[in-house]
Amino acid sequence: MSSKTLDIFLNENIADLKERGLYNEIDPVEGPNGPKITINGKTLINLSSNNYLGLATDERLKQVAKAAIDSHGVGAGAVRTINGTLDLHLKLEEKIAQFKGTQAAISFQSGFNCNMAAISAVMDKNDAILSDALNHASIIDGCRLSKAKIIRFEHSDMNDLRKKAKEAVESGLYKKIMVITDGVFSMDGDIAKLPEIVDIAEEFDLLTYVDDAHGSGVLGKGAGTVKHFGLQDKVDFQMGTLSKAIGVIGGYVAGKQNLIDWLKVRSRPFLFSTAVSPADAAASTKAIEILMESTELNEKLWENGNYLKAGLKELGFNIGNSETPITPCIVGEEKAAQEFSKRLIDAGVYAKSIVFPTVPRGTGRVRNMPSAAHTKEMLDEALAIYEKVGKAMNLI
Template sequence: MQFLAEELEAMKQGGLYGTIRTLESPQGAWVTIEGRKVLNLCSNNYLGLCNHPRVVAKTKEYVDRFGVGPGAVRTIAGTMSPHLELERKLAAFKGAEAAILVQSGFCANLATIPTLAPAAEDRIFSDALNHASIIDACKLSKAPVVRYAHSDMDDLKAKLEEHRDAPGRKLLVTDGVFSMDGDVARLPEIVELCEAHGVILVVDDAHGEGVLGRGGRGIVDHFGLHGRVDVEVGTLSKAFGVMGGIAAGSAVLVDYLRQKARPNLFSSALTIPDVAANLAAVEILEESDELVTRLWDNGRFLKKELSALGFDTGHSETPITPVILGEASDAKTFSAKLFEAGIFATAIVFPTVPRGTARIRVMVSAAHSREDLRFAVDTFASVGREMGLLR
């Protein structure tokens, strides 16, 4: 097992070894790490729901009523009435006929992609910058994976034409919002191409739910494409502030996944505290778009201010704000200096992003105040000048 130590040392020498910090407080706009209160700019807690009083209260209520663990997989003895309650609410929220609840967004891709395109004669078309969970889910299928250049509709069309006469099923999978750059999939064009070529369309809306669409209903709602996207895959660990994953679509799709998807068949059901917390999160989003509006206001403010300082914030179309620094060593140093100054913002380096594009991915939340964000801008400016990255 000597290779383990050798590879870890190589990562350290190459500036690719990550420092994993431990939170000693609830997730929020400010968190406690190593006994210090720091501004949190790197969580996926888009709407500030991780520690919302209604979410906490609902969890306590349901634990008192139903206990904690489901005790089994969904298909044996693990389906409890709160699971079905949440599935109904999520389907209605997404504007879909039905939804299936699994353990995580990662598991939702594992449940969907290899189940719908399992055979060697099938084809899976995948955006070059899709999330690792999509990549791993594709690997579980025997179908060859055809990668198309990121959001390049000409390349996608050419690949679809090239494989038009291939036997078997054809499935296209794309992120809705690409998590490292914050850009949005060209979904209307993708839908047109899939319809023209008889291709099943799966959209992973992990960073779109709670962010895009009416009151955070996601990318399909954002583009008005209800009924034209076959499968919406999602996670409940970001804007919803909890844990869990879903696949939403037609009733027959969900029935099929219940019978055949391996995460549903061979891994225990989501716990009752998770289910209860998610129920509260959905209810909050159904009642008001206030948190979504505040998130976007915060995102626009921070992006504008950081860009004005001279930072490269890429081409994000969402509140995700990448501050692209280039070299992994610079990103690591920048992150460390931010932490010393009171800001928790992790460096993102290869293999999460391509070499030469290391960055601080700044993640704002509806929980941040304008004063929080002004402190962030001033601190980024100070560190950038100290490192010679700004004039």
């Protein structure tokens, strides 16, 4: 018989989340996750996917994934350090390093795994980490796991970062100090002030770590936030994911050869978790090759992003300060944000609500993620639905 204590805990807390409009219902997608998706038999315009370039359903990636299954099987069969490192993994890592402009790269099973692995492999209880207040949950968890002192600085506030870096250095308490930031912040779509961060890091001899999950494939003509600013020689850790613009699954850290050598012997998910499948490794490599050969998909993503953004702004929605195709419609109150999302879905647009704890309380929103695969007709239809629902709820 299951524990009564556990049942009480679960039932009370689930009921509480539902009451406060913070309980998330999961909607299974029937078929591929493309510019349109099918949920409960209904076709919807999809504005909630991280599949920025439409590569998750790209025929070229499907072909190499199928071929990799035929040649290498469906699984790697072991952790990387025993005999789970296939030639396909090495090809992927070589391609990532070329793409990012670094000496080497290491691949992981997910972007979340990267942050858990890399931060704690280098930082420990004798160190400190300066972390942007709006950094992703995986960065926060990676910092906690390291047991380093976490010093939050106000979001993209360079004066606060400089002040806290100076205090940390002058305290003499820490062996190493790292500054860590998202390249693109996934909830608001704003870009980190990397040139200023690097200047401060050089002034105080800080390690630099950029999580570019939402920047790779998007900024720098696809090569990411660090290359967008031309700082690939100045950033110690370039972390990214293969699960968003790349369209597959996995993550990586790119940097100097000695950093990658260290991560291969000290990062725990690399040591204790089976490697990504042959199909995933081959498809990711192909996606990066496509991005290195042509900027066509990247340009289409920006064209669609700018078009949707301009349309929503013209209708009168609060789209915040996004500098990328990520376009929030900030509603405020959590239940209103969930109701807005529900009505959009009923009308034909899948745009999921994002509420606390993913975003601060009182900033509930619907987040739009246009992709290179959307047509102008789809975006026009989405804008018409936004206008209808927004007016019905007195949001515009």
